[in-house]
Amino acid sequence: MSTTACAVSFATLALALPAVGCAPQDAAGADKRTISYWMWDASQQPAYEACAKAFHKENPGLRVNITQIGWDYYWTKLTSSFIAGTQPDVFTNHVAKYPQFEKLGVLSPLDELGPTRGIKASRFQPGLAKPWMGRDGHRYGAPKDWDTVGVFYNKKITRAAGVSDAELRDLAWNPRDGGSFEKTVARLTVDANGKRGDEPGFDKDKVVRYGLATNDAGGDNHGQTQWSSFAGSAGWRYTDKNPWGEHYNYGQKRFRNTIDWYFGLAEKGYLAPLKDYSDTNHPETQLGSGKAALAMHGSWMLSTFAGLKGVDLGIAPTPKGPTGKRASMMGGLADSIPKNAKNKAGAAKWVAFLASDECQNVVGKNAIVFPATREGTEKATAAHRKNGLDVSAFTRHLEEGTTFSFPVTDHAADINGMMTPAMQDLYAGDSPPSSLTETNRQINFLFQQNN
Structure with missing residues (x-):
């Protein structure tokens, strides 16, 4: 869109x-x-x-x-x-x-x-x-x-890496070290020499299979299938109220820490880079081709993932966050x-x-x-x-x-227009998480003009 x-x-x-x-x-x-x-x-x-x-x-x-x-x-x-x-x-x-x-x-x-x-x-x-x-x-x-959002995976790949279905159903993350979720994503990542992301000698610049598929930066959909579950399980909320909020919270430290960790997975070589995402290379394509082991996506994609040839499909819930609970945009x-x-x-x-x-x-x-x-x-x-x-x-x-x-507010098109390049710059490493403070200020200015 x-x-x-x-x-x-x-x-x-x-x-x-x-x-x-x-x-x-x-x-x-x-x-x-x-x-x-x-x-x-x-x-x-x-x-x-x-x-x-x-x-x-x-x-x-x-x-x-x-x-x-x-x-x-x-x-x-x-x-x-x-x-x-x-x-x-x-x-x-x-x-x-x-x-x-x-x-x-x-x-x-x-x-x-x-x-x-x-x-x-x-x-x-x-x-x-x-x-x-x-x-x-x-x-x-x-x-x-x-x-809601879940984690699709190929059982052939996860089991070959020694990761059980039970482990995938009980993952947790935090912004400090990524928790068991990051450890698992690292384990599922493999470079051209066969080294896994959690092994000495892993080359993050020559990855042949990423632990987590890319699904763009999430700026045009409030991160619904990208980072929203992590931010939600950290206790963060988009706006001051919903529906009809008039103040966004993209500048809050809790959100910036979440985004810093999430896009940091790409810097470590565990999350497929932004350039890998295209109209012909969506998460289901990456999972189906073996280029990624896990793919976060919405339940509306069930039939598409279930129809992938050669994939023994499994679906795990989103990981628990710092709040001790899971979360998903509905x-x-x-x-x-x-x-x-x-x-x-x-x-x-x-x-x-x-x-x-x-x-x-x-x-x-x-x-x-x-x-x-x-x-x-x-x-x-x-x-x-x-x-x-x-x-x-x-x-x-x-x-x-x-x-x-999903946040229900005015100015949706304008907000998407601001968030899309902001999140893509963060994903590509061209901007620091602190830049979200200014982006958030510009977004909230839209509502101030109405008053």
Whole structure:
């Protein structure tokens, strides 16, 4: 995803929005029998097509038309549709994008629409519903799924290094010496001469297998699958409050120490360098090719990792941190209805159905993501178990209450624009962790301008 493109598109929307609010809507000519639904994940489309079929049986006068648009173009097209008045009736929303839409007033409050008014937060996994509550107290998204972070690994590699599954499930880290996590990552790292990272003579400049795969620097996603779990388990939090915080904490010593240690793994030769990351060399590629032994990633990547040929896949939970607990960002998507949806009545019925156990169970059985409801989650877990995959590394965060939310604030595109180069410079060794103090000051200045 291009952060610059997002910033430009949202700026364009902000300038053009007054015209949108005054644009006449052809309500009389709108097809009240069809509900247009946009999503970006092609792997989930079959499950939602099945939900649409079940929805049609219950509502024979309505038909759902699903359009799948790739992530890179999805937000640009969606933003343009708000301006042109061609917006869908319902769309899959992301918590990172939602604040901009909420502030610009292009979303319908779900608690004011009949079918969606009864959607209760208690129906969903803890923490999923709260981020979708707007500053005005209205709900603008019905949770559809959730994700946490885990450590994917190839059992063939870890066992050959003398590292057991039990050890991987009980790792811990600290910013002083890295704890058992760093020791394990070092053990799994191998240079061109066959020396491991924990052996004398190891050459960090000639590594053939890194202990930990690279997944970029994490500046454009708040480190979700990179360093967020470490920072969270150190007791650090992104903002003064969430949602709708107005003060970021990237300059805090606790965070700087975490980042110094994390990117220090690359300097030691244990973490693949930033230059190794590319559009064709993601963590799953590195694990599948044997270029990395461990890869931290989100649960939405389960089917991709499980499909790697020649890999005996194992999944471990994130390591415990200085707090003595594990931590993981809990992401979650939701379904939203545009304010100027052509078929708002039908849209509300469809969103209510998407949040129902009937649809959520269909999505769960598809085993691509974890549905937002408890029952749907159980269906997904059972489906993975049937396929021989233990996904407890992800679900245990919910059971143990060790999740934290993606930061929901204004200025997301601007913040990403600042954090992306800042974190890449840190990763490459071109800037010290202390530089985060100035970056954080610039970020917080965005909120001061609003006051």
